[in-house]
Amino acid sequence: MVRYSSEHKQQTRDSIVREAAVELRRSGPDKVSVALIMKRAGLTHGGFYAHFDSKEALLQTALQWMFTDRQNYFAGLLQRYGQQQGLSRYIDAYLSDMHRNHPESGCPLPALGADVSRLPQALQQAYQDGVASILQTFSQALPEFFQTQREQVARSAFAELSGAILIARSIHCPQEAGQWLRSSRESLKARLQLPLDNPEGQDHVSATE
Template sequence: MRYGKDHKQATRQRIVEAAGRRFKRDGIDGSGVASLMADAGLTNGAFYAHFASKEDLVATAVADQLRAQGQQFTELASGGGAEQIVRSYLSVRHRDNPEEGCPSAALLDEIGRCSDGTRRAYTDGLLATIDAILARSAPDDLQAARARTLSVFATMVGTLQLSRALADRDLADAVLEQGLRNVLALLGLEQRG
């Protein structure tokens, strides 16, 4: 049976979304093609009809995850500004559900070891996310605002990664709470509640 172009695109998107979740949960190196395709409800043989290689899928999934994160940040910002983004990002729920969260916090160490294509997809996706947020605030000096925002984001990512890595739950919670305070202070926002 022949399927139309829409079916192929929908299948490809299903693979990309399933891979994004699996990569964030198990890592890129910990996710084989067989498990990725099983997550999408497909056989291994269907993989090469959609992607040239696993690295091609990785780059596509990373870009897709960052695009989705950018949309989420934009929605959060429209509802509560930068503070809402920070509170959602540095939350226990986000920390405890990596497969549903930030691709940076889950995958940066592996992305740094990926091909130039994947690192470029990551860079472009991250900058698009950051620039979309900055466009809403229309700063006078976009370059300085971008550098400052990337620094704040790096603090958020590092806080989340450290909190996830700690075996002591109380200490992990304390790191998350202090990171929240630090980021809000960097942004000039007062700590509430």
């Protein structure tokens, strides 16, 4: 019998979680297949229970992971470029053609929002905790003059961000979808008094950032 190190087991578990996060955003929770996730992770279906007690436990972990991944991406932009420039770049990346075309590696809010009410309680809680965390980061990055209404402005901004992506994904014509994203980018950044243009272009939106 082959014995693997704890490091190898953790790496294998992480690989399963990443694949589950991709599939969850791509197909929705009702269509997630453990067999497919294990295959994409390069593992056998029978090895699943060495890492998770149930499919629900895997999905809960995947939800937590994808929000943490997006949070780290956001925080990295703020640390690298400063609050205003970092927030401006985050909006550019969020309202980009790449994010529209690749929901499997982007923000969980527009990818899963319609499914949350049908999820088990533990998964709903993981989703709500993730939303609260990313909203807190967003609110803290807002310019100083929003000091007394940071939470309200952050909620409104995220409603526009996720709503614009949802609409853009529902439109077949790429040019029309791009206009929706561009209009939302410009109006949101103007409302938040952020730089309209970033000198190095849009940042990449990827689950592997």
